[in-house]
Amino acid sequence: QHSIEFYSDFVAPYPYPNAINVAGRVQGMEYPQIVFCDVTSRGRPLFRVTDHEFGHSWFPMVVGSDERRWGWMDEGLNTFLNQYSLLDYYGRGQVPPEKVMAGLSQFTTKQMGGALGTQPIMTHADRIRDDALGFLAYAKPGYGLMLLREYVMDPDQFDAAFRAYFDRWAYKHPKPADFFRTMEDVSGENLDWFWRSWFYETDTMDQAVGSVATGDTTRVTVAQNGELMLPVTARLTYEDGSTEQRRVPPEAFYTQDTNTLRVTDGPLQKVVLDPDQILPDMDRSNNTWTPGNGANSSEMDESSDSDQ
Numbered sequence: 001q002h003s004i005e006f007y008s009d010f011v012a013p014y015p016y017p018n019a020i021n022v023a024g025r026v027q028g029m030e031y032p033q034i035v036f037c038d039v040t041s042r043g044r045p046l047f048r049v050t051d052h053e054f055g056h057s058w059f060p061m062v063v064g065s066d067e068r069r070w071g072w073m074d075e076g077l078n079t080f081l082n083q084y085s086l087l088d089y090y091g092r093g094q095v096p097p098e099k100v101m102a103g104l105s106q107f108t109t110k111q112m113g114g115a116l117g118t119q120p121i122m123t124h125a126d127r128i129r130d131d132a133l134g135f136l137a138y139a140k141p142g143y144g145l146m147l148l149r150e151y152v153m154d155p156d157q158f159d160a161a162f163r164a165y166f167d168r169w170a171y172k173h174p175k176p177a178d179f180f181r182t183m184e185d186v187s188g189e190n191l192d193w194f195w196r197s198w199f200y201e202t203d204t205m206d207q208a209v210g211s212v213a214t215g216d217t218t219r220v221t222v223a224q225n226g227e228l229m230l231p232v233t234a235r236l237t238y239e240d241g242s243t244e245q246r247r248v249p250p251e252a253f254y255t256q257d258t259n260t261l262r263v264t265d266g267p268l269q270k271v272v273l274d275p276d277q278i279l280p281d282m283d284r285s286n287n288t289w290t291p292g293n294g295a296n297s298s299e300m301d302e303s304s305d306s307d308q
C-alpha cells in the first residue's frame with residue numbers, strides 16, 4: 001500500500017484498479033496489477049522486493065521502454081524511485097537522501113573502477129556480462145539519477161522533468177534519447193556531458209585540490225583528473241572556524257580541467273572537496289588541503305595565474 005501511494009504521489013497516479021502481491025517461488029517478478037515475491041521473504045527484504053515490483057507499474061508497464069535493449073530504462077529508473085520509497089517508509093522523511101548517496105557512492109565508485117565498470121550502461125542487455133547486469137541496469141543508473149536530482153539539478157527541477165517524461169511517454173515506447181531530451185528541455189539544463197560520461201562511456205571522476213596559493217587573496221585551484229566532470233563543491237574553513245561552501249558548475253570544465261577560486265575573506269585552515277562524500281570520487285586522498293600538508297601549497301605567484 002505504501003508503494004502504491006508513494007509512487008502515485010512521486011510520479012503519477014497508479015493506473016490500475018487492483019494491486020496484488022502473490023507469495024510464489026520466484027525471487028520477484030512484475031506484471032500489470034499483480035506481482036510475485038519469494039514466499040520465504042520477510043521484513044525489510046519483503047518490503048524491498050514488493051516495492052520494486054510494484055514500482056514497475058510505472059516503468060515499464062505504463063512507460064513502455066524496451067528492456068531487451070536498455071534494461072536501465074525500467075530497472076534503473078525503478079531502482080532510483082525505490083530509494084525514495086524506502087527512505088519515506090523506513091526513514092519517515094527524516095533521513096536526507098545524501099545519507100543514502102554516501103553509501104551508494106562508495107559501492108558504485110568501487111564497481112566503476114573494477115571489472116563491472118568496463119562496460120557502459122548503454123550496452124544492450126544481451127551483451128552485458130552476466131555478473132554486471134545488476135550493476136549496469138540497476139545500481140549505476142539508479143545512483144546516477146540520484147546524483148542528478150540531489151546534486152547536479154535540484155529536486156523540484158528534476159521532478160518536473162521526470163514527471164513530464166512519464167506524461168509524454170505513458171502508453172508509448174520511448175528510447176533513451178527520449179528520456180535524455182525530456183529531462184533537458186523541461187528543466188532547461190544542458191546535461192549532454194552527464195549522459196555521455198555516465199551512460200554512454202565508462203568515465204570516472206577524480207576531483208582534487210590542485211594547489212592553494214596563499215596571500216591577500218588565497219587562490220584555491222581545483223582539478224578534475226577524470227573524464228567525468230561533475231560540479232565541484234568546496235568547503236572552505238577559515239582560521240576563525242567559520243565555513244563557506246563554494247560550487248563550481250559543470251560549464252567551468254567544458255574547456256579546461258582546473259578552476260581557481262579566489263578567497264578574500266581571510267586565511268584558510270582547511271579546504272575539503274565533496275564534504276558530504278556523495279560523489280563517485282575514485283581517489284579521496286587528494287580532496288583535502290590544510291596549510292601544513294605542504295605538497296599542494298605554494299606562495300602566490302601572480303604571473304602564473306592564467307585562470308578566468
Ligand SMILES: [Zn+2]
Binds near residue numbers: 075
Ligand atoms: Zn525489476
